[in-house]
Amino acid sequence: MKRIPIILDGDPGHDDAIAWVLANASPMLDIRAVTSCCGNQTIEKTTYNALRICTLIGLHAPFAMGRKRPLVSEPIIAPTVHGQSGLDGPALPEPDFKPLELDAVTLMAKVLRESAEPVTLVPTGPLTNIAALLLAHPELKGRIAHISLMGGGIAFGNWTPAAEFNILVDPEAARIVFESGIPITMAGLDVTERALVYPEDFERIRAVGNPVARVVADWLEFFYGFHRSMGYPGAPVHDAVAVAALVRPEILTMKPYYVQVETEGDFCKGATVADRFGVLGHAPNTNVILDIDRNGFVDLLVEAAEHYNKTEVGA
């Protein structure tokens, strides 16, 4: 089987972490690089978290740290959701490797240039690094096969009534990405708030028994803490849906729409707007994921946890 070459870019974050556990477990994906971005926490914290996650799951792809702050906007962080460290909860191993002395954009550009086939980007944080890449290396656009991202939502927001966190943090970057012409698959709130993992599922994952499975279960417990207080029946594992879109698209329902990003406004900054009735007459630029087979999603996470029975891991 031909594996899909990908670059993981995220701001871990519990759901980024679980997305990476899933990606690293899949025989369908070939992770060519990992990059950190600021979002859920400061770039220093998300980078440290990213290194600890990679160490835990034995993911030693080239790693580089991303930009310190969004392109234009002031940084926003999410300690209420992810804790002060950005990845509170279970103890994690200290990093057993260091980031490269390259910027995230330089590493991504290198991977794109050196790859025999176009590479898929999987951003699960604000789109700062991806936009910076497109701005600095327009010549490499054709080397990007596809962007499977977590962000936005065509019907509602979470961090504001109209905007989802990742897009709100860097709306200008998101606008650059959505206007790039590169095919986008959007795992937004429309689907990710249905990608709920219930407390009984945490136990299924924990029962897999290896160290990664136990940490994933603990992450879910922690992540659910915030969501339980908001009335959710489970933990919405947002970022893992962007990976599921690559490894198990058959559990997802998608519709192509022309999606734009609002960068201004009193209430709508960071909103992703889909042209549902085609009033703009513009060809679709985004496959918007609208629904998920929840049981199939949980099964996928359990299978991913089982993968780590076979591998040596750093915990």
Add this chain to the structure above:
Amino acid sequence: MNRFPVIIDCDPGVDDAVAILLAKQLPELDVRAITAVAGNVEAEKTYANAHKILHVANWDVPVFMGAAKPLIGAQITATGIHGVDGLGGVDVPGAVIPPAPQEAAWDAIYREAVAAKGELVLIAVGPLTNLAIAFGKYRALPELIKRIVIMGGAATLGNTTPAAEFNIYADPEAAEMVFQSGVPVHMVGLDVTLKSYLTAAEVDEIGAFGSEQAKFFHSILQNVLAFSTKLGLPGVSMHDPAAVLYAVEESLFTAEEAGVRVECKGRITRGKTVTDLYSDAQFPEKNAVVVTGVDRTAFVARVKELLKEY
């Protein structure tokens, strides 16, 4: 039966016409006045159309002329859907259009509000310009209005732009003034009106009732029906009639309290009604009730029943 005083503020408009035909048959509604506003077509036409519809309905209600343009900027119309005359090109022989009364729509709204001693309900199914001007002029008005039922906006989508519904997009500042007026606003938006549709067969069935009113109903809907089919919709949305029926029979609908604000500045979201209905983040105030669902079978049955009475 709980009969209450009502003013219908509208921009007829094909679905406004249906809303008025239904309103006449609802004994709960004590319709004190109809106020016309620029919207689907120009204000002179919406004023004239209100008279034409009342002539068809054989109903005597005072009609007042309202704003000819939004609070800020130029009017947009929806002649592609409603026809350049606003009634799908359907003539109403014998209708007499009197000159507009001296009293403006906003003054009539205030006068009726005072007379109704706090019981007046506004059913506003066009751009909210007249209401905004009334609130701007009369400081005491909010305490005198029991509630406002609007057709406009949507929690999750748009139609005139990807983000905004026509009535709100046509005058976003007016809409924001109304949502911020302090009077509870019941928002019958696209979320529910797209579900409150009549199929072509149901429209035919009503046309076959045979009364002048039923035939008028059937004729004016043909253009909109064609437009809706082209969009891939299952039928013609009864936007404004849904607001009228909601005002009387809430039990046909599902609705939730929410905070709603109107985006007046966005680059691509101007005119979007932003609700906190589905988001973790909440507005500080629940200033609205957002109507999201309808029992379509019961809704269609009620529309048929009311139109059959003609």
